Amino acid sequence: MSKIFLVLFLLFSSSFASSKIYFLPKDAKISSEKIISLIDNSKSSIDISMYNLSYKKLIKSLNKASKRGVIINFYLDKSKFKKSDKINNLVKNSGIKYKVLEKKNHLKLALFDKSTAVFGSANWTKESFQDNFEIIYMTDEVKDIKQIKEIFYSLEKNY
Template identity: 25%
Template sequence: ENLLAGFHAPEFAKALLTPSFYQGTVGKSELTFYLLPDPKALPHLLKLLDQAKKKIHIAMFTFTHPLIVSKLIELHQRGVEVKVSLDQMGSRGASKMAAETLQAAGVPVQAFQGMPLFHHKWALIDESTLVLGSANWTQAAFKKNKDFILFITNINKKYLKNTVNTIKKDSLNCN
């Protein structure tokens, strides 16, 4: 299955055609969009993660960025429930060091056991902020790759419910 985000927002559509950055609202949701590489995107992500009060669930195909790993460990030690789901092959390959570092610090890391690729790239923070995009959480994604990352805060409750249901369904295939 794929997780898609759809909005009727002409201003946002225009922003997709121009490089860099968009910030605005759709309904009551606040959107912040970066075309990567953008030096402001990683600090924005780290700030949102740092604001977590209760829970962070991350699903990522490739996860290697040391600053994000360190932030998640810090949050876990602060009492935030952190859970990371990775692609099965990636958890034994490119993401292995990040997975082992997180696990050694007590952060649960699951490997997806379903279809051949667990190609998700999202995070749900306190069940009210969704981060998604084409970018894996790697240094290359934030510094070199042509990717995007979208932050949605004050997310629509119906959309959030559908997202959480997708998360739970996919998480059933993780160990």
């Protein structure tokens, strides 16, 4: 009886949604590795709305994802886009689609394959991961994903 329960538990536990909070800089390594894993394992799309993105290892993974055919949509802040060579090089020298928003874009939000979200206070910069106190929240909770999809739809619609 206990073996049947264990098998059923293992089968059904994988179907339940999960969420995790990371506190930076303490969890910097594991959270950045998790984001890279999400990028590397994305099959169809990555949507990112980010105030500042300059972390080389994340940019490198995004470039690889773009080259293997993952559709990447960026929503960028106007002031940061003009100032950051790393963001400019990332989007201009790849097949990555981007939109520079007129309003200040202070979001730090990513959606992977429309099923897993990463958001919080951290920009995707080396400083945010290594030097700052930041929070990163990762979730595949259906109700959260639905709301995040609506945010990206609103960004696209109001661009």
